[in-house]
Amino acid sequence: MIDWNTTYAAIWRQRQAFLRPVQQTDPIRLEQLLGIESQKQQLIANTERFIGGQAANNALLWGARGTGKSSLVKALLNTYRDRGLRIIEVDKQDLLYLAEIVDEIRELPQRFIIYCDDLSFDNGDTLYKPLKSVLEGSIEPPPANVLFYATSNRRHLLPEQMRDNLDTQLIDGEVHYSDTIEEKISLSDRFGLRLAFYPQPTPTYLDIVDSYFADFAGDRAVLHKAALDFAHQNAGKNGRTARQFFNSYNQNN
Structure with a gap:
């Protein structure tokens, strides 16, 4: 049995069907996340309402890879764990066990x-389908002490194909989506x-790169050129690439 007074995070393990306490969490802080200020402030406000006992929303963070979606969720834990926030990580294939996980924690403070x-x-x-029930409840409403946060590259979580739109109609100026489209949109x-x-x-x-190289005493122009070359090789200018460049540059210089 997990002592949630001293454990701040856990991961669901399917084979043993139990929550494994996380002993060491990612130390990322909110102030380290650059270029996503609007998203950061909205999620902070939602999370603060939640831990304050007010109504709050389940959150979907979607979009380009490496832009700080998962880091933002991890940073929330480091900021608010002393105010009672806890995180349970669940893989997609384990969503079948969501009801059991929620039942285990619904009465906790x-x-x-x-x-x-x-x-x-x-x-x-x-x-x-089990995720839908947890998000909005079934005959029993979702517990007040549980929210669901997810990251995804897809806005609607389910793949969209051209044929799904074939039965969509425009009636009296209003769009009536096909049943397939309605099903996919209803989840998000x-x-x-x-x-x-x-x-x-x-x-x-480059601002993110500079944040990793705060103590760098060399030529910033040379550093930036190396960072851009690294980004071009890795096909992405984002926070994840900046961290990988930092690791690579330290190893080779």
Whole structure:
């Protein structure tokens, strides 16, 4: 049995069907996350309402890879764990066990975010159905001390194909979506807070690089050129690439 007074995070392990306490969490802080100020402030406000006992929304952080979506959720834990925030990480294939996980924590005094990273579903995938029940409840409403935060590259979580739109009609000036489209949109609609993350421009990427090299005493122009070359090789100017460049540059210089 987990002592949530001293444990701040846990990961669901399917084979043993139990929550494994996390002994050491990622130390990322909110102030380290650059270029996503609007998304950061909206998620902070939602989380503060949640831990304050006020109404708050489940959150979907979607968009470009490497832009800080998962880091933002981890940083929330480091900021608010002393105020009772806890995080339980669940893989997509373990969504079937959401009801059991929620039952285990619903009566506890802490505030829990159930977190799923890189969430998306394929055609014919039915794992999203238990998630719907947890997000909005069934005959029993969701507990007040549980929210669901997810990150994804997809806005609607389910793949969209051209043929899905064939039965969509325009009637009296209003769009009536096909049943397939309605089913796919209905899942993301259950997230009351949907935050978009876009590819970061070059100046923001270089600002992130500079934050990693705060004590760098060399030529910043040379550093920036190396950082841009690294980004071009890795096909992405984002926070993840900046961190990888920092690791690589330290190893080779």
